[in-house]
Every structure is written in structure tokens, then in C-alpha cells.
Amino acid sequence: MSIVFESDAIKADPSVAATHVLLIGCGEYPSLAAAGYGSLPPLTSPPVSVTAVADWFLTGADAMPTGQEKEPSEAFCNEDAPLGSVVMLASPVGTYAAPFGTSVEIARPSITNIKAAYVAWLDRLNLNPESRGVFYFCGHGISDGETQYLVADDFGEDGADIWNSVFQLTMTVQATLRKAKASLFYFIDACMELSEEIINQLEDPKALIGGSRRGALTTTDWAIIRATTANRLAYAPDGGVAHFTQALLSALRGHCGVEHPSGNGYSVDVTRLRAAISEFLEFAQADQKADRQKIGKTEGDGNWTVPMHVLSKRPSVMLELDVTPPGFRPVAQAFMEDAGLVRDTKPLATGPVRFVKEHGEWTYGTNSTEPASFPEQVFNRKLLTNAAVRRLIKVN
Structure with missing residues (x-):
């Protein structure tokens, strides 16, 4: 697990309300072709995209030295749940140069590392119901026509069970809802292209964590915002930030929000954020005539009014x-x-x-x-x- 930021407040008291962020960018996939899945090539966008998201979170007042921070129209801000931690997994493996001057070696997003990072993220979120959890994934995704599965970077390396490195997103979230207490925001920049291979498996890939269908939910305000619709691709420029991620960052940079209940600032919640992402995604494809990427179905519960980010000025x-x-x-x-x-x-x-x-x-x-x-x-x-x-x- 690669912790690129942990606030002084969290170090002093891990139970204070905070925003905890888990960022995953799978790009290398060195064993895809050898496993017979050459149709899923390595990706150049995930390491660039995950870095762009990390930079947005880490250039605000919570992480930067005084006087060097960016305004809330350019970087993360939430006084109710300040930035508590940022963990990043990315491939190809390398070093992340944080905006505040520290360089961190980033671990590979293998299925083992993703599971460990997810459990640690969940443990942090269990400590305070007023916290926020942000999960971001950019990489390969596939679908059985309805359910989305996300592909870890070491897919194909376990010859006895190559699908061990694929996890089911919705069931992961459902298990989490019975363990976490915080509000949860999932942003998934991955395809949902139909895969006959996944349909024909004797056993479906599992969730990142186990859980029961029974029992009351401990989290009732959550959402998954996906980059694309069922059986469709998500797109990215070669070596650039993926279209969905760029639209997400554009929306967060001062382009959506509603007056905060306190009267101070403007809340960026799921309802406003989803609409803004959709509009910027359209702008990114102005000249594209065929197979236009559209934002996917949003799963979730709650009123979707919990602020993930708060602007100081009108959007x-x-x-x-x-x-x-x-x-x-x-x-x-x-x-x-x-x-x-x-x-x-x-x-x-x-x-x-x-x-x-x-x-x-x-x-x-x-x-x-x-x-x-x-x-x-x-x-x-x-x-x-x-x-x-x-x-x-x-x-x-």
C-alpha cells in the first residue's frame, strides 16, 4: 500500500471526520496477451489519469504548505471532512511526485495489493460516520451484460485461476455498505464491454471483501458513477487523461454546486456532480459522430446531498x-x-x-x-x- 498523504490530524487521532481517498490506475497488464486476452491491450491513460486525480486532491489547503495551496475552484476542499489520507496504486510502477514536494514509490495494483488497500481504506472509514470515502479506479473493465467487473494489473499471472485478478464491483460495494459508516463516492473510469469469457466461467469473480446479504446497512448515502453505459467502451487519448476523468476534474473545478446548508460556500454532491460530468463528457466529444461515450447508470442510496467537495465561490x-x-x-x-x-x-x-x-x-x-x-x-x-x-x- 502506497500512502502518499496522511494529515497531521489523522496521525494524532485517526477517528476524526476526514475524507479518505483510494486511487487505483491499472495500465501495464503485462500478462494479458500470454493469458490469451490480447484483445485487452495495455493502457496508457490510467497512470496519467490517476496522477491528475491525486494532484487535484493534494493541491488544496489540507496538503499544501500555507500560501502555496490552490483555491477550492481548483483543488479539494471540505471543512466538514478535511483530507485525511490518499493512497495510490498504479502501473507501470514508478514514483509519484506529490505537489508538496515529496516523492513516493507507488505499489502495483495487483489484486492482493488492491484488496489490502481496500480493507485499510474501509478500516479508516469505520472510525467516524461523518467521514467521506472516495474510491477511484481507472483501468480495464468488462461486463456480463449487466454487472461490471474490474481487472487488476496482474490478470493472467495465476495460471490456475486467471480470473482471480478480477473483482465484482457492485458486490464489493454491497459488502462495504454493511461495514462502513461513512458516506461513499465511487468513480469508475473503465469499460463495460460485454465479455463472453466472463459469462462462460463456472464461477463469477468475487468481491474484494466478503459479506452477507443480511443485516442492516451501516452506510445509507453512497453512489457509483461509471464512465460508460452497459456493453460500451470508455475512451481516452493516447497517453492523456481519460475522457471521463477529465470531465470529472472539470466538474470539480468550480463548475457545479448548490448553496451549502450552513450558508457558507457551495456543496458539490453526487446529484450536481453527475450532471456536470455528463455535460463535460459531451464537450469532449464535440467532433465525434459514432459511438459517443455517455455516462453510465449511477447506483446508490440516500438523498445524494452529502458534500464531497465545497466551493468558496458561486459555481x-x-x-x-x-x-x-x-x-x-x-x-x-x-x-x-x-x-x-x-x-x-x-x-x-x-x-x-x-x-x-x-x-x-x-x-x-x-x-x-x-x-x-x-x-x-x-x-x-x-x-x-x-x-x-x-x-x-x-x-x-
């Missing part, structure tokens, strides 16, 4: 504007205007433009630098509370 909307027909772009410009009639204008000569503004009521539209070409198109006092909005304005 922002990213508004993209363009004109059609595109032949008008060389003379067109887009604008946004607030209630005080202060207008922000950007030329459209090189294509669509984006504005980032606080949630609220805005006037937007387009006009021409050559007034005779087309009249100004104005959309007055539109309430913008989405994370990301695209508008294509038709001009004559």
Missing part, C-alpha cells in the same frame, strides 16, 4: 457560442452581458468561443463587425446554472 458555467452558417464567422463576434450591461465580446473568426461566468442570469448573443451583414441576435436574461452549455446561433 461557474462554461458557455460556448458559435454561429451558423459558419461562413459568417469571419465577421461575427459573440458576447455575454451581465445585468449591469457590461459586455464581454470575443471574435468568432477562428471558430467557437467559450466564456466562463458565474451561475446566474446572463444575456448573450452575436453580432457582426460589418453591421450590414446580419442583425444582432440577442438572448436576454437567460438563467445559466449548468456546468457547460453549447449554443449555435443561426443568423440570416
Whole structure:
């Protein structure tokens, strides 16, 4: 287990309310081909994606030296459950350079290491019902058409039972709900592609931990947010952050939230976060015509109002504007205007433009630098509370 951060508060008293994070990025998969599963190649995105998520958690005030922290619109913040620990497993195995200057050797996400890290994560979460647990996985995932299975990095190395390195996600969570007390957030950036091999196994892969179907749940506020829908792939640029993870981080960076019950700040909960991820996932595939990745089914219980992250300022909307027909772009410009009639204008000569503004009521539209070409198109006092909005304005 590779602990990349543990707060002083947790070291002094492990039972204080805190956010405990377990990050897993499986990319190498050195034994897939030898096991006869060459259709599941090594992945270049998981180590990059898991590092990006770790950086977001660790560049806030809880982990960084005073004066070097990023604002809540750029990094993790939750005064009710400050960052308590971050554990990372990633392959290829290497060193993680933490934003606060420490380098940590990262353990491989083998099934044994994943199980050990999961049990330790659960033990921390059992100590306080006001804590938050964040589980993030990026790597190979498969499906029997309904259930998602996640593939550890050492798949294929146990010749007697290669499926020993695959675990069933939903049953893992169900077992956890009868042991943990904290609120739980699972983010799964993995495919759900149908696998005939998994269907034909005599015995299904098991959960990471054992448990009974009987007994009252000790956790009643939890959710799993998946990167893709049943029988579909999740995508990533070669060597870059995966589309779902990028959408997740974009959403967390100040683009969703609702006023905190205390009146101080804005809560980022599952309800707002899922909608924002979906919107940014659409933006990432603007030019993609076929097999567009859509956010998967979200499992969970509770009101989904427990804040995972808290912003200090009102969330922002990213508004993209363009004109059609595109032949008008060389003379067109887009604008946004607030209630005080202060207008922000950007030329459209090189294509669509984006504005980032606080949630609220805005006037937007387009006009021409050559007034005779087309009249100004104005959309007055539109309430913008989405994370990301695209508008294509038709001009004559």
C-alpha cells in the first residue's frame, strides 16, 4: 500500500471526520496477451489519469504548505471532512511526485495489493460516520451484460485461476455498505464491454471483501458513477487523461454546486456532480459522430446531498457560442452581458468561443463587425446554472 498523504490530524487521532481517498490506475497488464486476452491491450491513460486525480486532491489547503495551496475552484476542499489520507496504486510502477514536494514509490495494483488497500481504506472509514470515502479506479473493465467487473494489473499471472485478478464491483460495494459508516463516492473510469469469457466461467469473480446479504446497512448515502453505459467502451487519448476523468476534474473545478446548508460556500454532491460530468463528457466529444461515450447508470442510496467537495465561490458555467452558417464567422463576434450591461465580446473568426461566468442570469448573443451583414441576435436574461452549455446561433 502506497500512502502518499496522511494529515497531521489523522496521525494524532485517526477517528476524526476526514475524507479518505483510494486511487487505483491499472495500465501495464503485462500478462494479458500470454493469458490469451490480447484483445485487452495495455493502457496508457490510467497512470496519467490517476496522477491528475491525486494532484487535484493534494493541491488544496489540507496538503499544501500555507500560501502555496490552490483555491477550492481548483483543488479539494471540505471543512466538514478535511483530507485525511490518499493512497495510490498504479502501473507501470514508478514514483509519484506529490505537489508538496515529496516523492513516493507507488505499489502495483495487483489484486492482493488492491484488496489490502481496500480493507485499510474501509478500516479508516469505520472510525467516524461523518467521514467521506472516495474510491477511484481507472483501468480495464468488462461486463456480463449487466454487472461490471474490474481487472487488476496482474490478470493472467495465476495460471490456475486467471480470473482471480478480477473483482465484482457492485458486490464489493454491497459488502462495504454493511461495514462502513461513512458516506461513499465511487468513480469508475473503465469499460463495460460485454465479455463472453466472463459469462462462460463456472464461477463469477468475487468481491474484494466478503459479506452477507443480511443485516442492516451501516452506510445509507453512497453512489457509483461509471464512465460508460452497459456493453460500451470508455475512451481516452493516447497517453492523456481519460475522457471521463477529465470531465470529472472539470466538474470539480468550480463548475457545479448548490448553496451549502450552513450558508457558507457551495456543496458539490453526487446529484450536481453527475450532471456536470455528463455535460463535460459531451464537450469532449464535440467532433465525434459514432459511438459517443455517455455516462453510465449511477447506483446508490440516500438523498445524494452529502458534500464531497465545497466551493468558496458561486459555481461557474462554461458557455460556448458559435454561429451558423459558419461562413459568417469571419465577421461575427459573440458576447455575454451581465445585468449591469457590461459586455464581454470575443471574435468568432477562428471558430467557437467559450466564456466562463458565474451561475446566474446572463444575456448573450452575436453580432457582426460589418453591421450590414446580419442583425444582432440577442438572448436576454437567460438563467445559466449548468456546468457547460453549447449554443449555435443561426443568423440570416
